Amino acid sequence: MKSKQIVLASRPQGLPSSENFRFEERETGKLNDNEVLLKTWYISVDPYMRGRMNDIKSYAASFQLDQPFSGGVVATVIESRSSSFVESDTVFGMLPWATYCIEKAENLRKVDIQSAPPSYYLGILGMPGLTAYFGMTEIGKPKAGETVVISGAAGAVGIVAGQIAGIKGSRVVGIAGSDEKCKLLKEQFGFDEAINYKTAKAMSKVIADVCPKGVDVYYDNVGGEITDAVLDNLNFHSRIALCGQISLYNSTEIPMGPRVFPKLLTKSALVQGFIVGNYSERFGEAFAYLTQWINEGKMKYTETIIQGFNKLPDAFIALFSGKNQGKMLIETE
C-alpha cells in the first residue's frame, strides 16, 4: 500500500517553518501476524511536539532527522492479522504522520465511536483531557469559592481544565489571546471571567482587578510574562499546575525573567510540573469522570478540525500563534 508521510527535514531555530517538514511517499510493507494495516483518520497536533523537534533529551523522545513525525492518531483498520481487531474497527495509537501504516496490535486501543465522535479520543477523551483532569484535580485541587486562573484557556487542555474547576465550585478566570476566544470561554464554557492578554495593558493589575480575592490555583499552559503577572497575585498556600510553557517553546536563547522563587516562598506556594504519563495507572478513573460530565452536559467541548493531510505542518505551526479554538487536529481526506 502506498502511503504519504511527513518526515523531519531539519531542526527549527525558533518558530518551525514549512522547510522543517518534508513530504514523502513510501510503501507500508507487508502485514505480519499480530499486526494491522491502518488508514489514518484524525491526526493530533500538540504544543509539546515542538520540544521533540529539538535534539535535546526530555520526557518525550526527540524526532529523528529524515524519520516521520509521530503522535496521537485515530485510524481505521482496513486489514487485520490480529485477533484483537477486525476490519473497520476504529483505533487510537501513537502513530507516524502518514496516510497509511502498519502497526502491532498491542500498541493500539479500540475506541467506541458510538458514544463519542472519533476525534474526541485525541482531545477531551485523550491526552489533553486526561492532562487537564490530573493537573486540576491532583495538583490544583480547587475548592468551592476559590479563584482558579488558567492560561491558554481556549486551548485543548485549557477549556477542559477550566470546566473541571467550575464543576468543583471554583470561580474560573481564563486568559486567552483574542476577544472572540474570551467570549467563547464565558458564553460556551462557563468561565466566570476571561482576559484577552493581547489587549490588556498591565496584566498584573488586570488580574488583580478580576481576582479581588487573589489566585488560589493557577493552571499554567503558557509561561513567560503572563505567568509572571499571575504570580504577582498568588494567595498563601496557592497551587500551580505546571502543564505547558508554549510561549517559550520557540525561544532561541535561554528565556530570562523576574525570579519566581521569592514569590513562591513568601506565599508558601506549590508548583508541580507534570506530564499525563505520571498518572497512567489512573487513566480509567479520569476517562470515566470526563465521559460522565460530557453525558450530563456539564462539560462542553470544541475542536478546530483542518481538512487534509497536506495541511499538517501548517496546522502545527498555527498552534504557536493561537489560531486554534480548543483542540487542533487534522482530518485526512
Added chain:
Amino acid sequence: MKSKQIVLASRPQGLPSSENFRFEERETGKLNDNEVLLKTWYISVDPYMRGRMNDIKSYAASFQLDQPFSGGVVATVIESRSSSFVESDTVFGMLPWATYCIEKAENLRKVDIQSAPPSYYLGILGMPGLTAYFGMTEIGKPKAGETVVISGAAGAVGIVAGQIAGIKGSRVVGIAGSDEKCKLLKEQFGFDEAINYKTAKAMSKVIADVCPKGVDVYYDNVGGEITDAVLDNLNFHSRIALCGQISLYNSTEIPMGPRVFPKLLTKSALVQGFIVGNYSERFGEAFAYLTQWINEGKMKYTETIIQGFNKLPDAFIALFSGKNQGKMLIETE
C-alpha cells in the same frame, strides 16, 4: 527596671547598615498579674528578619519604625506574677531586642536547660531545627540512595537539613561559601561532598560532576545563581524544599534570571515554598525526633555565639556575608 533596646531607625535599601539600628534606654514598666519580668540571655538573628525590615506585607509582620526589633529570645525569669513561672526559670519567647522586658506568661514557653544548652532552643531545638525537619521530611522526602543538595549548607537550617537527609540514607551534598565551611560539613556533619561556590568556576558543571546520578532533592536556602545551577541537574520527579532566598533579600531591584518553569516542567519537579508555622500542629513530633537524634549522637550541632547585646546589629548584618557557621546568635553580657 532600666533596659537597653534596639529600634528600627530607618528602612534599609539593600544590605542593612548600622544606621538602620538605634540603641535606646527605656523603663520596663510595672509588672501586672500573669506577667513576668525577664532578663534576656540569648537573642536569635535570622535571615528572614531582613524581610521584616521592609514595609511590605509578607508572612511575618514588618518591624515598625522607632519600635524595637523582635524575634526568638531565651531569657531568665527574674520576677514572676504568674503561676506558670518562678524566678530563675529559663523561657523561650518571641520578644523584643532588649536587655530586660515584661511579657505575658501565656506568650512564653519554659525550656529545659538540663537536657540541652539554652541556646539550642534558638537553633536546632527551635525555629531553624523545626524548619529543617519539616522542609526535609515533608517536602524533600529523601529516600535511601537518592542525592540531596543543600544550599546555605553551613547555616543554622542547612546543617540540620543535611544531617536529616543523611539519617534517611541519602547521599548529601552541601554548598557553602568557604573551604573552611566545606571541611566542617564533611568532617563534622557527615556530608558526603561539599562545594565552595565562591571558588567553583562553573557551578552547573561542578554540581553535575559531584552528583553523577543527578539531584533528587534540593533544599534551597539561598536562591539566585546557585539555585539556577542546581536546577540544571534535577532528576525526573525531583523535589525542591523552598526555605530561603538569602542571596536575594538585599536586592534593590527585582532580581532577574533564567526562567525556571521550563526546567521544572520537563522534569515533573515539585517546588513547595514553606514557613515553619505551616506545621505548627506537629512541632512536638519534630522536637522529639531532633532530641532523639542529638542524644543518639546522630545529629551534631554548631553555633556562632557573639558576646554582647551591643553586637546585635553587626551579627545580623554578618549573616548576609556568611560570617556564621551554624546558628548565629548573641549572648547578652
